[in-house]
Amino acid sequence: MNAFEYAGPTSPELAVKAIGRSGAAFLSGGTDLLNRMKDYVATPSRVVYINDIKPLAGVHASGGAMSIGAATKLAAIVHDKTIEAHLPALHRATAEVGTPQLRHMATIGGNLLQRPRCWYYRNGFGLLGMKDGKSLVRTGDNRYHAIFLTDGDALFVNPSSIAAPLIALGAEATLLGPKGERTIAVEKLYQVPKSAADSELTIAADELLTKVTIPRIRGKNATYEIRQKRAYDWPIVLASAALELDGSKVTSAKIILAGVAPIPWRSEEAEAAIVGKELTTESAEAAGAAAVSKAKPLSMNAYKVTLAKVAVKRALLTIAGKKYWEEA
């Protein structure tokens, strides 16, 4: 790792002041940034440590809404009883992240803003994984890459498993910059990079994510993730669903997939397939099929199409309380 200057400010405002120059980076849990620095994929000249800034951490409920400080450790979210009871989509996705050690270190802000895990990116070929003007992803090992938006050049997948439930729940992110605060929908944190010079994150280099706020939830929500190993792994595909129900009839739906596109993937097809229907095994199956109707997998990841379909179906059936896969 290259040498860098280190600042440990005590307030969000001082953190923004300390970052105010090019080549500086905020350090939270460090589980992403420090590893990219060790591999020289990131080489910040200054690191601003934000995890000891007290106002940035903690879960607060007010008037039915819930705000979670950006430097709140994942373990604290998992241990929060209100989140467990009312936001199972978020609770489940957070509880499954990494390992106990990682959940003691990593924060919700860091999870949302971690960089893609694409192995071409992590080995220095840039976000688009290009070499000599050709996509290494398209011709190489793309087993964990995107199945949506694959006509473009960005073939990595968004690495956050917490973004999906937050977007399904309608969460907003608050950003603090030198000119003040702004609040945007969590999905607006992400964009599809058009060139190698673009970032997949919309947040400016001198902006600090300070909190996410989840509005009062009226319906039910759930997350289902599919992974290769039970321990210590990323989901290959994850689906989060938030539904409003009238009896067992779905009146509104938001269905977000992770692990399938360079941004958290909202499946309007799946939403359209389930709204107005009774929530049954058949309608959940149909929503899963609709979710992948426009998928275009790469050479090695057609298996993900099936996983995405099943993840949507099972997230919906978790809400319905019909977890047939857990029965003997």
Add this chain to the structure above:
Amino acid sequence: MLETEQKPPNNRASRRDFLRGSGLAAATTVLTGRATAAIEEARAQDSEVQVLSGEIPLKLNVNGEEKATVAEPRSTLLDTLRNRLDVTGPKRVCDRASCGACTVIVEGETVYSCTTLAVSCQGKAIETIESFDTGPNGVPYAFHQNDGLMCGYCTPGFVTSCKALLDQNKNPTLEEIQRGLDGNICRCGTYGGVFKAALAAAKTMKGA
């Protein structure tokens, strides 16, 4: 750990003593020259935020003892413990937060010390395997009795995770132990022994 470490004869230095000696000599050279200037620079203020760079003085609370050293901000907690403070229980294996051999307990919670900066741990309580009870009521003894290791390189990490788990949950089920030790990997595959050891340690600690 369990057996008394074999002491080399007095007139000969062990490999570790030799490395430590030569490292100290080098460090002293640096301190007299470049580092003194660097420490001055580290004290300089950048508006209202203190900015540290170069070799900086660090104070770490390790196993209840205040320890002082000098290291750069990029020095990980693991490397600072092992190379500067001679706390060599935590092991450097993957150095990428992927294996668990470097696990230490900071403020009561297990973390990967290879992916934590030492400078950010000042003022926090750091516990390493060196502080654990090695008697018949301790976790290390349970690993010894239950064949919880083969090559042993992952063992300090497993013992640390296990100790932290049992501190939080006195009566864990096998499933809770498996999930609690999720963050450690054993290449030899002694998981069966590790889980048995954890169950046995829970039982003894309850009785103790």
